[in-house]
């Protein structure tokens with residue numbers, strides 16, 4: 001009876017697991033449909049190891065099943081003890097050498113791919129972006145072009161981009177499953193990874209190293225546009241004037257509040273000072289608020305009024321004086337009007 005219950009339970013668990021895992025294939029967040037150089041390299045390794053492991057599985061299971069069926073205890077054999085054999089040199093050699101060969105077959109391409117993706121010998125001929133991982137957001141500094149932004153990383157399709165990555169606080173890990181490999185982002189040294197996206201689109205990025213209470217909310221996007229759009233985006237972003245007063249009266253009041261209430265102390269717009277929190281230059285173009293919420297005014301007001309309830313452990317909580325709903329509303333209006341460019345995620349072919 002207990003055995004039967006156990007079987008049902010196992011079946012139920014396996015069934016639930018299959019259901020849960022079937023939800024993992026989110027569009028633009030899957031390593032199994034590669035659309036970039038690093039993810040393609042990973043996929044090739046996944047296929048290679050799966051083939052090798054399937055071969056090993058069959059090489060063990062098929063003889064095992066044959067032996068179980070052919071050499072079952074037959075009637076009248078209850079007291080029969082088969083001949084005891086030990087130490088066949090040929091067999092021992094075969095099942096030591098074959099696994100070593102299989103490990104070499106898997107290890108050599110893996111090591112080559114790993115070193116390849118971190119190879120910086122041609123970095124100076126390509127786009128370089130400095131990436132900083134923070135609890136719980138990402139900063140992107142296009143140093144050569146004097147442009148900074150956060151959370152949405154714009155890159156051109158079909159071009160190699162070198163990401164020089166460091167962490168501001170604890171270790172994070174940069175991962176955009178559909179287009180890139182994964183690399184640890186450490187506080188004490190710069191790690192470099194190059195990525196290349198084949199197609200325009202918006203790809204989901206994740207922090208892949210547990211870094212605190214809001215680790216699972218440390219999402220970002222890679223927005224892949226055409227090379228022409230990329231040049232346009234850089235030009236637009238480089239021309240931002242942080243002192244420009246919005247034409248809209250509410251937004252203009254919001255700008256004043258943004259300065260008065262010390263938001264500016266942490267958040268830069270264009271090249272204004274304030275480097276502690278995310279750079280808000282193109283905030284109105286963002287795909288999300290705080291990396292996880294839909295970019296609506298309501299969500300932005302919620303975030304400004306109580307960030308702790310949305311991203312526990314974030315640095316913004318308690319860093320500015322209390323705001324009234326009306327003040328938060330005006331600041332939100334201002335920020336959402338910071339649309340500095342027509343190159344948007346919508347133009348990225350999604």
Ligand SMILES: [Cu+2]
Pocket residue numbers: 133134136171172173207208209210211215218
């Ligand atoms: Cu992280």
